[in-house]
Amino acid sequence: MGYVPSDYTSEAPMNHSENAFILTIACTDACGLVGAFSSLIASMGGNITEANHHTDIKTGKAFLRFVFTNKTGSADDLRAAIQPLTEKYAADCSVYDANKPxxxxxxxxxxxxxxxxxxxxxxxxxxxxxxxxxxxxxxxxxxxxxxxxxxxxxxxxxxxxxxxxxxxxxxxxxxxxxxxxxxxxxxxxxxxxxxxxxxxxxxxxxxxxxxxxxxxxxxxxxxxxxxxxxxxxxxxxxxxxxxxxxxxxxxxxxxxxxxxxxxxxxxxxxxxxxxxxxxxxxxxxxxxxxxxxxxxxx
Missing domain, CATH: 3.40.50.170 (Formyl transferase, N-terminal domain)
Incomplete structure (x- = not known):
């Protein structure tokens, strides 16, 4: 992200690559969930620079967040590409331009x-x-x-x-x-x-x-x-x-x-x-x- 998120006292300006995106996912946890989305990002030429994953044990719901670079795709291209996985896992997925305040x-x-x-x-x-x-x-x-x-x-x-x-x-x-x-x-x-x-x-x-x-x-x-x-x-x-x-x-x-x-x-x-x-x-x-x-x- 260009700085360490947990460092509250010495923030530095953000420094994303020219094409950087944030993907957030919320759905019921399933075997292979993280691998499916990370593999899709890689198949599109994306390079993951940050990955977060948490599963709530009580509810079985999983939360994922990926930050990645992609030299060729747009946010709309990425939204279209993840649609099959969105449907497969009945997931709530969002793609954002990481460079856009x-x-x-x-x-x-x-x-x-x-x-x-x-x-x-x-x-x-x-x-x-x-x-x-x-x-x-x-x-x-x-x-x-x-x-x-x-x-x-x-x-x-x-x-x-x-x-x-x-x-x-x-x-x-x-x-x-x-x-x-x-x-x-x-x-x-x-x-x-x-x-x-x-x-x-x-x-x-x-x-x-x-x-x-x-x-x-x-x-x-x-x-x-x-x-x-x-x-x-x-x-x-x-x-x-x-x-x-x-x-x-x-x-x-x-x-x-x-x-x-x-x-x-x-x-x-x-x-x-x-x-x-x-x-x-x-x-x-x-x-x-x-x-x-x-x-x-x-």
Whole structure:
């Protein structure tokens, strides 16, 4: 992939070959499954540069991910070539251009730490996304976003216009042909219809004090309780608030000497880290859904 996926501290720009593809497969496990797909790739002149495979013992479902180069074929050619195997194994298969960054839309409110890190990593070439637009129910982040050359959409929301505002988000998402909506500390609860529309296509970040410390000041509550670990969780959005399939979590230890203000700063660091990891893995097609869980090939 051009860098070591498990190295979270020193990412380097992606460096795929000119024609590189990602193939993901989900189906019931079977003898010869891995060999069948890898042999097909080889028969087409493909060279596998990364391979991942996991079988869930309880359900018998297999998950595969191949990254490979192919000098002559296109993505459509590859989709046609794997069709017989797709039918044979009743598999859910997808082929992606590994060099094409994923188009995303980011939603933010007033806290910009996650948004700023995502923009920085895109501009530095270490996050395989194209931020098509940023939307917000506040104007606070407009200056920074427009400085980065990204369109900023102010979409205020109230009880009276929530349905209309969510439709604007849908329209914006569709107009850019985006694949992922990132809720980068977007402090609005999406409607059930919105959650269903974005099933598997929206990632949220929240502090991991839930459900213990709810309300407006969770860090103050946690500080008063004397917690020893601060964390954050990045997950897919579902109709169950903050309970969607978890993609990544980050934690930091704290002790009695840490002030409430430091709690908040440490918490924001964990939020940023967990979210950027989750977005990168999703954009690299490393995350595969399995009921209420995720399979993440790191």
């Amino acid at each position: 994923m188009k995303v839309v980011i939603a933010v409110s007033r806290f910009g730490h996650c948004l700023q890190e995502l923009i920085h990593r895109q501009l530095a070439g270490i996050l395989p996304i194209e931020i098509c637009a940023v939307l917000s129910n506040h104007e606070d982040m407009r200056g920074f976003v427009e400085w980065a050359g990204i369109p900023y959409h102010y979409l205020p929301v109230s009880k009276e216009n929530k349905a209309e505002q969510e439709q604007q988000i849908r329209s914006l998402f569709q107009s850019h042909d985006a694949e992922l909506l990132i809720l980068a500390r977007y402090m609005q609860i999406l409607s059930a219809d919105m959650c269903r529309d974005f099933d598997g296509k929206a990632i949220n970040i929240h502090h991991s004090f839930l459900p213990s410390f709810k309300g407006a000041k969770p860090y103050s509550q946690a500080h008063d309780k004397g917690v020893k670990i601060i964390g954050a969780t990045a997950h897919y959005v579902t109709t169950d608030l903050d309970e969607g399939p978890i993609i990544e979590q980050a934690v930091e230890r704290v002790d009695h000497s840490v002030s409430v203000e430091e709690f908040v700063n440490v918490g924001r660091d964990t939020e940023t880290l967990a979210l950027t990891r989750a977005v990168r893995w999703h954009a690299e097609r490393r995350v595969m859904m399995h009921g209420n869980r995720t399979i993440v090939f790191k």
